[in-house]
Amino acid sequence: MARHLLALDVAAVHVLSRDEAKQHDMRVAFADPRLRFFLGDVRDRASVDAAFVGADFAFHAAALKQVPSCEFFPDQAVKTNVVGSGNVIDAAHAAGVRGLVCLSTDKAVYPVNAMGMSKALMEKTAQAFARRHPEASTTVSVTRYGNVMYSRGSVIPLFVQQIRAGEPMTITDPAMTRFLMSLSESVDLVEYAFTHARPGDLFVRKAPASTVETLARAVATVMGVPDHPLQIIGTRHGEKLHETLLSREERATAVDEGDYFRVPVDARSMDYAPYFEEGDPRASTQDDYTSENTERLDVDGAVDLLMTLPEVQVLRASREGR
Secondary structure, three states: OHHHHHHOOOOOEEEEEOOHHHHHHHHHHHOOOOEEEEEOOOOOHHHHHHHOOOOOEEEEOOOOOOHHHHHHOHHHHHHHHHHHHHHHHHHHHHHOOOEEEEEEEHHHOOOOOHHHHHHHHHHHHHHHHHHHOOOOOOEEEEEEEOEEOOOOOOHHHHHHHHHHOOOOEEEOOOOOEEEEEOHHHHHHHHHHHHHHOOOOOEEEEOOOEEEHHHHHHHHHHHOOOOOOOEEEOOOOOOOOOOOEEEOHHHHHHOEEOOOEEEEOOOOOOOOOHHHHHOOOHHHHHOOOEEOOOOOEOOHHHHHHHHOOOHHHHHHHHHHOOO
């Protein structure tokens, strides 16, 4: 995201994080005076305030994202994903930031684990701000997306590592499906939200999906070993067979904007009566938007998608001796 923004010739990019090592690596790699680093934590409101001085737009990606760690320490997930997000939203409002985009996950829909539950509450926190402050100068919106391919902690680097080590690729359930999105597409989604959001909007980018077996076979094909062995380990604690990007209730009000769905916030007044007395029959006619019923990729389609990733292009070039 920083690379994308700097290429747009913005005046400055402020980076707030608690990881000084990654900040140092970015500082050396970019060597760009427009990139300013702030050491802090979203749990600490004062450190968030400092990073927002002079900012026009902000996106909030800080989160505890690993399902097992959030299962073991759900209180920590709440402190970062819910309370920390509230700090970011309030700080952006106080600083007069024009637009704030909060990043969420498909696991927030019908959540079955602490990570998804805390991210669902993050979404509710952002939408509640929009509902309570309809005239605010800060437009707060949410983007929700599935797995970003080749991101930290994702399965593709694990498959590559296992193939290189001569180990079988471990998959949970061959029929398990997951949405697939590239890093550049996730950046596009954030930029779309910046330029199109109304207060409280939730944005979803339409995305294809594949089974985990298909994805593993595609990675093996790219690596030149299409018949590399697989080992099925079973569904892990807190995992779903299929992921959902939009519930049927959200699809009932969603606006189809081509590559994206926009779900406007329920901005009725804070009078409780409508929530008890009014329904929406459209919700009964919709299906959830899931990794099971979206466009399904076969191995060739997954290979084509993988080949759009710079990391996979490097893998292919190194395998071919270029």
